[in-house]
Amino acid sequence: xxxxxxxxxxxxxxxxxxxxxxxxxxxxxxxxxxxxxxxxxxxxxxxxxxxxxxxxxxxxxxxxxxxxxxxxxxxxxxxxxxxxxxxxxxxxxxxxxxxxxxxxxxxxxxxxxxxxxxxxxxxxxxxxxxxxxxxxxxxxxxxxxxxxxxxxxxxxxxxxxxxxxxxxxxxxxxxxxxxxxxxxxxxxxxxxxxxxxxxxxxxxxxxxxxxxxxxxxxxxxxxxxxxxxxxxxxxxxxxxxxxxxxxxxxxxxxxxxxxxxxxxxxxxxxxxxxxxxxxxxxxxxxxxxxxxxxxxxxxxxxxxxxxxxxxxxxxxxxxxxxxxxxxxxxxxxxxxxxxxxxxxxxxxxxxxxxxxxxxxxxxxxxxxxxxxxxxxxxxxxxxxxxxxxxxx
Amino acid sequence: xxxxxxxxxxxxxxxxxxxxxxxxxxxxxxxxxxxxxxxxxxxxxxxxxxxxxxxxxxxxxxxxxxxxxxxxxxxxxxxxxxxxxxxxxxxxxxxxxxxxxxxxxxxxxxxxxxxxxxxxxxxxxxxxxxxxxxxxxxxxxxxxxxxxxxxxxxxxxxxxxxxxxxxxxxxxxxxxxxxxxxxxxxxxxxxxxxxxxxxxxxxxxxxxxxxxxxxxxxxxxxxxxxxxxxxxxxxxxxxxxxxxxxxxxxxxxxxxxxxxxxxxxxxxxxxxxxxxxxxxxxxxxxxxxxxxxxxxxxxxxxxxxxxxxxxxxxxxxxxxxxxxxxxxxxxxxxxxxxxxxxxxxxxxxxxxxxxxxxxxxxxxxxxxxxxxxxxxxxxxxxxxxxxxxxxxxxxxxxxxxxxxxxxxxxxxxxxxxxxxxxxxxxxxxxxxxxxxxxxxxxxxxxxxxxxxxxxxxxxxxxxxxxxxxxxxxxxxxxxxxxxxxxxxxxxxxxxxxxxxxxxxxxxxxxxxxxxxxxxxxxxxxxxxxxxxxxxxxxxxxxxxxxxxxxxxxxxxxxxxxx
Numbered sequence: 023x024x025x026x027x028x029x030x031x032x033x034x035x036x037x038x039x040x041x042x043x044x045x046x047x048x049x050x051x052x053x054x055x056x057x058x059x060x061x062x063x064x065x066x067x068x069x070x071x072x073x074x075x076x077x078x079x080x081x082x083x084x085x086x087x088x089x090x091x092x093x094x095x096x097x098x099x100x101x102x103x104x105x106x107x108x109x110x111x112x113x114x115x116x117x118x119x120x121x122x123x124x125x126x127x128x129x130x131x132x133x134x135x136x137x138x139x140x141x142x143x144x145x146x147x148x149x150x151x152x153x154x155x156x157x158x159x160x161x162x163x164x165x166x167x168x169x170x171x172x173x174x175x176x177x178x179x180x181x182x183x184x185x186x187x188x189x190x191x192x193x194x195x196x197x198x199x200x201x202x203x204x205x206x207x208x209x210x211x212x213x214x215x216x217x218x219x220x221x222x223x224x225x226x227x228x229x230x231x232x233x234x235x236x237x238x239x240x241x242x243x244x245x246x247x248x249x250x251x252x253x254x255x256x257x258x259x260x261x262x263x264x265x266x267x268x269x270x271x272x273x274x275x276x277x278x279x280x281x282x283x284x285x286x287x288x289x290x291x292x293x294x295x296x297x298x299x300x301x302x303x304x305x306x307x308x309x310x311x312x313x314x315x316x317x318x319x320x321x322x323x324x325x326x327x328x329x330x331x332x333x334x335x336x337x338x339x340x341x342x343x344x345x346x347x348x349x350x351x352x353x354x355x356x357x358x359x360x361x362x363x364x365x366x367x368x369x370x371x372x373x374x375x376x377x378x379x380x381x382x383x384x385x386x387x388x389x390x391x392x393x394x395x396x397x398x399x400x401x402x403x404x405x406x407x408x409x410x411x412x413x414x
Numbered sequence: 415x416x417x418x419x420x421x422x423x424x425x426x427x428x429x430x431x432x433x434x435x436x437x438x439x440x441x442x443x444x445x446x447x448x449x450x451x452x453x454x455x456x457x458x459x460x461x462x463x464x465x466x467x468x469x470x471x472x473x474x475x476x477x478x479x480x481x482x483x484x485x486x487x488x489x490x491x492x493x494x495x496x497x498x499x500x501x502x503x504x505x506x507x508x509x510x511x512x513x514x515x516x517x518x519x520x521x522x523x524x525x526x527x528x529x530x531x532x533x534x535x536x537x538x539x540x541x542x543x544x545x546x547x548x549x550x551x552x553x554x555x556x557x558x559x560x561x562x563x564x565x566x567x568x569x570x571x572x573x574x575x576x577x578x579x580x581x582x583x584x585x586x587x588x589x590x591x592x593x594x595x596x597x598x599x600x601x602x603x604x605x606x607x608x609x610x611x612x613x614x615x616x617x618x619x620x621x622x623x624x625x626x627x628x629x630x631x632x633x634x635x636x637x638x639x640x641x642x643x644x645x646x647x648x649x650x651x652x653x654x655x656x657x658x659x660x661x662x663x664x665x666x667x668x669x670x671x672x673x674x675x676x677x678x679x680x681x682x683x684x685x686x687x688x689x690x691x692x693x694x695x696x697x698x699x700x701x702x703x704x705x706x707x708x709x710x711x712x713x714x715x716x717x718x719x720x721x722x723x724x725x726x727x728x729x730x731x732x733x734x735x736x737x738x739x740x741x742x743x744x745x746x747x748x749x750x751x752x753x754x755x756x757x758x759x760x761x762x763x764x765x766x767x768x769x770x771x772x773x774x775x776x777x778x779x780x781x782x783x784x785x786x787x788x789x790x791x792x793x794x795x796x797x798x799x800x801x802x803x804x805x806x807x808x809x810x811x812x813x814x815x816x817x818x819x820x821x822x823x824x825x826x827x828x829x830x831x832x833x834x835x836x837x838x839x840x841x842x843x844x845x846x847x848x849x850x851x852x853x854x855x856x857x858x859x860x861x862x863x864x865x866x867x868x869x870x871x872x873x874x875x876x877x878x879x880x881x882x883x884x885x886x887x888x889x890x891x892x893x894x895x896x897x898x899x900x901x902x903x904x905x906x907x908x909x910x911x912x913x914x915x916x917x918x919x920x921x922x923x924x925x926x927x928x929x930x931x932x933x934x935x936x937x938x939x940x941x942x943x944x945x946x947x948x949x950x951x952x953x954x955x956x957x958x959x960x961x962x963x964x965x966x967x968x969x970x971x972x973x974x975x976x
Contacts, residue, residue, distance in 0.1 A: 066638055066775045099725035103733065152928060161925045173738055176622075177638055177775065191934075204932045208872055215864035216922060217622065285722055333720040334639070335760050336770040336778060336815075342674060342807040342835060 065179040065220045068329040069172060070095045070105045073154060075186030075195045077110035077146075082266040083257050085113045086127045087185045087227055087273040089135040094280040095181065098328030106157055106172055108144040110196065120264060127269050127277070130261070143170050151201045158182075158209045160218060176217035181225070181326045185273065188228030190251055191236075207237040214240040221314070223326040227272045229254040232308040244314045244321075246294065248272030249305035256304050271303045285328050291318035426963075429956035436953060450874050453882035459889050460866045463859045466623065468852065469510040471902035472610050473550040476602070479520045479528050481557035482581045483594065490591040492518040501613060507623055507856075509616060513606060514902070517595070520554070528554065533562045534831060537572030546575040549844055549904030551609050553602060555581045568827040569605055573839045577605050604825060609841040611848040615820075619853040622860045639774040640818035643853050645916055646687040646739040647817075649675075650777075651809070652731060653800075654698040657750030661784060662795040665746070667692045670802035674810055678837030682817065684908055685850055689739075693732060700747065701726035704756055710765075712755045715781075720758070720771050723779065742816050743777035744809045746800070754785035770808045778812035780805060810837055818846050847908050851899060854911035858892050861918040878926050888917035 072095070074088035092107055113125050114136050125136040144153055156162050157172050174180055186193060192200040213219055224245040226234050231247030238245065248255040248270070257267035258274040269277075275298035283289055295309050295318070311318050324330050478491060499511040520528065527539035546552055556562060556578055563570050563580055570578040579601060641647065651671070655663050671690060679688045700723050704713035715723070733741050749756040758766045758781060772778035782805060788796045819842050824830045833839045862885060869875055891914035898907035933941075 064638060066773075099722070101725060101729045103728070155928060156925065159928070160923050161927055162923075163925045167736070168733065168738060171738055173740075175642055175740075175775070202932050202934070204934075208932075212868060215868060216861065285725075329725055331721050331724045331773045331776065332638075333717075333724075333771050333773050335717065335720075335758065335766050336768045336772050336780075336808060336812055337766075338811050339768045339770075340807045340811050340833065340837075342803045342810070 064177060065325065066177040066332060067174070068100050068104060068179050068181070068326065069174045070100055070181040070183070071108075071157065071172060072105065072181075072183045073108040073149065073185070074110060075149065075184065075193060077112055077149075077196050079113070079116050079118050080266055081186070082113055082125070082264070083269050084185045085109055085111070086125050086135060086269050088183065089125055089140065090127045090269070090273060090277045091183050091225075091280075092140070093135050093137070094277065094283075095327055098280075098283065098324060099285050100327075100329040102139075102141045103169065104329070105141070106144070106170070107140075107142050108149045108154065108157075109142050110149055111142050111145040118265070126261065126264065127274075128259075131263070141169070147196070149196060151195050151199050151205075154195070154201065155205065155209050159212045160216070172218070174218050177220050178218070179326050180219045180222045182222065183225045183227075184234070185227040185270070188226070188230055188234065190230050191233045193226075193228060193234060203234045203237045206234060207239055210238060210243060211240045214242070221316075221321075221325070225276075227255060227270050227276075231255065232310075235310050238310070238313060241313055242315055243310075244291070244318065245310040247308045248298070248303065250308050253305040272298050272305075272307060274298075275302055280323075280327065283323050283327065285324060285330060287322075287324060289323045291321040291323070294323060425956075426960050429953065429960060433953050433957050436950075450876045452869075452875075452877040453879045455866060455869070455877065455882055455885055456889060457866060459893075460862055460885070463889065463892065464863050465506050465508075466855070466859055466896075467508045467510070468616075468855065468896065469512060469900040470611065470616070470848065470852070471512040471514060471900060472606065473547070473902050474513055474515040474602070474606065475550065475552045476515055476517045476598075477520050477524065477552065477554045478517070479554060479556050479560075480525055481559075482555045483519070483591075487591045487594060488519060492516065493591065495595070503617055503620060507620060509613075511611075512902075515602075524554070528556060528560075528562070530562075533570040533578060533829070534572070536562055536578065537570070537574070537576060537831065540576050541572070541574045546840075547903075547905075548847065549610075549902060550575060551606060551841070552576045553605060554578050555598070558582060563829065566827065567829045568601065570829045570831070571605070571609060571839075571841065572831050573833065573836065575609070575841050575844065577609060579605060604828075608825060608828065608830075609845070611845060615845070615849050616852055619849040620856045622853070623856045639815055641740050641742070641775055641816060643850055643857065643915065644686060644740055645912070646689065646737065648734055648737060648739050648741045649679075649688060649690045649813070650731065650733065650741060650743050651690070651692040652743065652745045653692075653694045654727070654745055654747045655694065655696050656699050656748075657752075658696050658795065660751040660794045660796065661748060662797045663694075663748055663784075663800060664797065665800040665805075666802060670806050674803070674806040674835070674837070675813070677835070678810065678813070681836070681838060681843060682846075684905060685846065689734070689737070691734070695730060698727060698730055704749075704753055710757065712757050713749070713753045715756065715758050716763075717759065717761050717771075724773055724776065727779075740775070741777075742813065744812065745777070745779040746805055747779060747781050748784055748798075748800075749781065751785070755783035756781050757783075768808050768811075770812065772812045772815065775816070777816065778809060780808045814838065818849065820845075844904065847904050851895065851904065851908045851911045854908075854915045855892060855895050855899070858888060858911065858914040858918040861915075861922050862888055862892070865918075865922050874932070875927055878924075881921050881924055881927065884917050884921035884924070888914050888921060891917060 070092075072088050072092050074084045076084040088107070088109055092105065095105060096102070113119065114123050121131065123136065124131075124134045127133050127135045144157075157170070160172065162171055172180075184193060186195070188194060191204075192202045194200050210222065213222075219242070221242045222244070224235060224238075224243060226246070227248040228234075230249060230251050230253065232250045235243075235245035235247060236251075249272075256271050258269045258271045260267045276294075279294065279297045291311075295307075298307055300306050314321075478488070483491065494514070494516045497513045497515065501509040501511075503509055523543055524540060527543060528536050530536040530539055540552075540554070544552065552575055554576060558581055560580065562578060568580045568582070572578070579598075581598070582601070651667055653663060653665055653667075655661060671692075675690065679690070682688070700715075702715065702719045702723050704715050706712075707714045727745065728743075731743060731745075758769050758771060760766055768780070769782070770778055770780035782800060784798050784800075787798050814837070819838060831839065833842065865885070869877060891910050895907050895910035895914055898904075898910055
């Protein structure tokens with residue numbers, strides 16, 4: 023069974039490579055199929071919300087999981103402006119990290135997933151249940167910048183990836199709070215009511231992950247989990263130099279699968295369901311497609327992980343070249359440009375050329391008075407009150 | 415003994431008093447302090463919004479020019495007529511189209527205007543004569559022998575809200591006015607469907623309320639391409655120069671925007687706010703390698719590789735971090751000297767005249783070749799001034815598509831005057847206003863009803879007073895918008911619908927509406943039991959004891975009596 027699951031992405035890759043390189047009639051047929059695909063999946067943009075819910079050094083693998091999925095999603099085309107990445111982000115610069123500024127996902131330090139263009143939107147203590155739900159439902163305070171918002175519309179496909187420590191019906195956020203499956207289902211229902219997604223793919227890599235999608239009731243949701251209720255998701259491989267486990271098994275094999283996907287690939291969701299069977303993962307991955315309207319076999323991986331834009335050729339243009347008519351300025355005469363300069367941050371003129379200001383005299387404040395009173399008292403106590411006449 | 419008895423009595427009354435206090439004061443206090451604050455929402459008015467009956471009224475004025483009516487028919491004019499079309503879109507939404515038509519004959523000045531040599535000039539002259547209100551349509555019926563239109567064209571739609579319709583009813587002797595009108599009806603219906611709204615547009619605008627799957631394929635493509643109604647849009651014009659060593663590009667984008675884009679945006683001011691900015695990116699490359707085609711001696715980009723062009727570029731485009739409005743990007747790419755000229759080929763391997771493509775809900779990219787501007791032995795970098803009128807022609811048409819003006823598919827026999835420098839004709843704007851008003855009304859009503867439903871469903875969401883206020887004002891504005899649509903005042907209807915949608919969005923997305931943490935029942939018990947059980951057990955036990963003593967006392971009394 024593992025051979026089949028390993029073979030199918032290879033076959034897909036071969037087929038798609040052949041299609042791209044060859045200039046045969048198969049190419050033209052695929053063209054027509056692509057034109058038809060404009061209507062097969064009605065999404066126009068892709069978003070990804072990637073959340074790592076753990077902090078602390080021994081949860082290194084959760085951060086590596088999330089960053090690996092982030093890398094794949096970026097490689098397949100989703101831009102940073104469409105990715106909301108929530109990480110505790112305390113791995114790369116952790117005091118215990120023998121290789122600072124790196125997060126590795128393969129042992130022997132093969133692959134550094136941290137890189138130098140990671141854009142973390144919610145870091146450290148900002149990764150809370152409240153912020154996660156606010157991002158999903160859109161109920162953020164008006165001062166939130168664009169990069170921290172999920173600005174999806176009714177034609178967006180969203181990928182949500184959660185990883186961390188979980189249990190039966192809940193997911194632990196940063197060792198201090200938890201999100202339950204009922205809340206998550208309610209959040210998705212609120213997203214559906216406001217048509218904030220077209221289709222949503224939910225992947226969770228925690229212990230007993232299947233319990234988190236049990237309560238979903240909104241349409242167009244597809245869910246994958248790394249383990250069933252009662253099972254633990256296991257980690258993949260420790261690195262003896264770094265000293266912690268680097269990745270979880272399910273995400274490791276998911277990543278292997280995604281490395282074979284490129285933006286024009288035709289692999290579909292049925293291949294994704296076969297990732298990491300029980301023999302490799304020890305736990306049984308599960309999936310849920312009953313709320314999804316399309317058949318999973320017709321859903322491409324790049325519908326969620328990549329961002330393949332639909333394009334149309336612009337057939338019509340407006341003829342604006344009317345010779346002899348000068349461009350009129352709309353809105354009147356242009357105002358003359360006044361030279362702009364920065365305001366001085368420090369009042370330099372005052373500092374350099376000023377005379378010392380005459381400070382007003384203030385009587386000595388309580389502390390000084392008290393101190394001197396104490397000194398006098400001690401003196402007279404020690405040496406006797408008869409010395410008072412020497413003072414006054 | 416008496417002291418013990420008194421003591422016991424005191425004990426009993428103390429226990430009863432405490433129990434009474436707990437039950438009478440404690441339980442209501444606990445209930446009140448642990449309930450979530452929910453302000454009152456106008457639930458009755460909201461449930462009225464669930465079943466939406468929209469009526470769209472168009473005022474049509476039909477003007478008969480000289481020669482189209484016989485004298486006895488002319489005597490019957492002026493007249494007026496109202497025609498209604500009812501449609502039930504789904505079980506909750508109904509539509510009614512009302513055309514209120516007034517017939518009259520042309521005035522002398524209008525006759526003079528119609529005597530112009532070409533249709534465009536006639537339209538211009540007519541436009542200066544009358545002031546048409548937003549949403550109305552004026553149709554001039556011209557005689558069949560008129561030379562204004564070419565022979566096979568029946569209708570000319572001008573740049574404002576007027577149309578010229580060639581009357582095909584040869585004035586039959588003896589026919590009364592009703593027969594003439596009846597013969598004109600189908601053609602007028604076609605004109606109105608082109609210039610105002612038709613069933614497909616309105617249904618497409620109502621998609622927020624409808625179950626998914628009800629819209630047709632073409633309307634789906636249109637609805638996917640244009641942005642959804644939003645209070646504001648950001649438009650960014652970018653110049654991509656991958657080769658600054660060879661090309662020194664100059665584009666006078668400010669003047670071009672002033673001349674070509676701002677008139678359109680100014681006309682669209684009742685629809686949304688626009689903020690425009692521009693940028694120049696150096697060393698920005700397309701993500702796709704173009705292939706050299708020897709037959710055309712140019713580099714080509716095939717249609718299927720265009721989809722992969724946008725993503726690498728988008729990562730480098732800046733956007734305004736402060737606003738959450740949708741962004742439209744218009745990119746002008748000047749290919750580097752090694753890959754010039756670069757042409758785009760469509761599916762049939764033909765060159766595309768505009769050399770541009772666009773992506774739905776994102777923007778457009780145009781490839782501008784400058785290899786013709788210099789020879790081989792010029793000194794690099796070459797100063798090149800970009801012809802902004804050509805560029806803006808393409809961007810303007812792409813902008814129109816993105817904003818929701820559909821591609822003009824003229825029905826047979828129609829001549830639709832191109833919008834030209836104004837960017838958009840008034841009737842096209844009216845079409846957009848109709849569909850935007852309906853879309854706003856649909857979205858706002860869907861938001862409010864789903865908010866009410868959600869607040870009912872999820873019991874532990876706090877509803878503050880300002881939410882209730884927003885909802886109330888949204889409902890009021892919505893009802894006003896529907897009323898204005900019924901009355902035919904399109905501009906007012908759009909204004910009210912914009913108010914309604916902004917109020918409903920603010921209410922729905924208020925940050926305070928986050929639902930409180932969900933506690934499963936066993937957790938609730940786990941919290942309450944340590945608090946209340948130690949207090950309640952003595953009270954209950956003492957009440958039980960009192961009860962048993964009273965029973966015993968009663969039994970003794972009965973025994974004594976017997």
